[in-house]
Amino acid sequence: MIVTVTPNPSLDRTYEVPSLERGEVVRATGERMDPGGKGVNVSRAIAAAGRSTVAVLPLGGAPGALVADLLDAQGIEAAPVPVAGATRSNIALAEADGVLTKINAPGPELTAAEQELLLETVRQRSRGADWIACCGSLPRGLAPSWYADLVARAHTAGVRIALDTSGPALLAALRRGPDVVKPNAEELAEAVGRPLATVGDALKAAEELRGLGAGAVLASLGADGQLLVDATGAWFGSAPVDTVRSNVGAGDSSLAGFLIAGGSGPDALASAVAHGAAAVRLPGSVMPAPTDLDPAAVTVTPQVPVDRPLTEPVP
Known part of the structure; x- marks a missing residue:
């Protein structure tokens, strides 16, 4: 069973448009409304695979209630933490040529009591879990060390933890030794403070994150593939x-x-x-x-094309 933690969830509206013209009326050719946030998406993918997951997330206001309803409709068990502020609403505009424009709202500010309740809910719901996946940005009110505290608590409870975040929150958490971190190329470059021009550059950056404390680094390189170090x-x-x-x-x-x-080794990379x-x-x-997957099309090799x-x- 995999518990996901999404400190800053959202109600996501996605519109498909032929093209985006600034200052003009753009008519959508399709639209969707989904429960959003990186951890929520991880739970949705796990549930789609027929596996057990619990989504821990703070929810507030009418958007939060709608997120809870959407999760329930998708058969995902939610562990909502009630907060005073309204859950944020995000908009994504997906053009026909694959270009995506996202507008992400900041989200509510969590009080000290709400922050502690969120941590306590994670502790309660992660008993017996195989993994905790902590994903996404931190809402206002949470210090960059919040994820680091969560990593430490997970290890104390004997649970493996995967982390997908960036910036100061990622750097602070690395010192606590998360079992897996999953940056993309931009987040890798930000973490090491230099540009990435080749797969070899990304490999060196991933190795540096391991040196800072990560047990493993699963790096997404967009159309170029993925690295596991x-x-x-x-x-x-x-x-x-x-x-x-859409790459959302x-x-x-x-x-x-x-x-x-399983969260380790080349077979897990192939699944990723x-x-x-x-x-x-x-x-x-x-x-x-599962019917959307094409495992036969995946190639995994220890020969990294550096x-x-x-x-x-990434400049």
């Missing part, structure tokens, strides 16, 4: 994708696939790549079901 070595995984409909939640789907497959590739073929933030330029280098 742990104590036993490094692997590179990729899969061809002909058409990208693709990284979250990858993390879910990784944890579903298969889930990520399937997610980008789907509209909005739809999470892939000289390969990144399709989207």
Whole structure:
């Protein structure tokens, strides 16, 4: 069973548009409304795979109530922490050529009592869990050390923890030794303080995160594939994708696939790549079901192509 923690969840509205023209009336060709936030997406992908998950998240106001209803409709057990502020609403505009524009609201500010209740709820619901996946940005009121505290508490309880966040929160948590961290290329570059131009640059950055305390690093490199770096070595995984409909939640789907497959080693990386590739073929933030996966298209190798330029280098 996998518990997910989403400190800053959202109500996500995704509109598919032919193209985005600033200052003009744009008519959507499709729309979706989903419960959002990185941890929520991980739970949705786990549930789509038929596995057990509990989503711990603070919810408030009418948007929060709608998020709870949407989770229930998808068969996901939620452990809501009531907060005074309203849950944020986000908008994503997905163009026909695959370009995505996101507008993310800041979210409510959590009081000290709400923060502690969130931690206590995680403690209660993670008893007997295989993994805790902590994902996304921190809402106002939570210090960058909040994730670090959660990592320490998880290890005290004997539960493995995966972390998908960035910036000061990631750097603070590394010192507590999370079992897995899942940055993308931009987050890797930010963490090490330098640009990434090649897969080799990303590999070196991932190795540095391990040196700072991460047990393993699962790095998403967009269209170029994914890297897994742990104590036993490094692997590179990729899969061809002909058409990208939306990359919303693709990284979250990858993390879910990784944890579903055990959370370590090349087989888990292959599952992560298969889930990520399937997610980008789907509209909005739809999470892939097993029938959407194409494991045979995935390639995983210990021969990391260090000289390969990144399709989207990080300056």
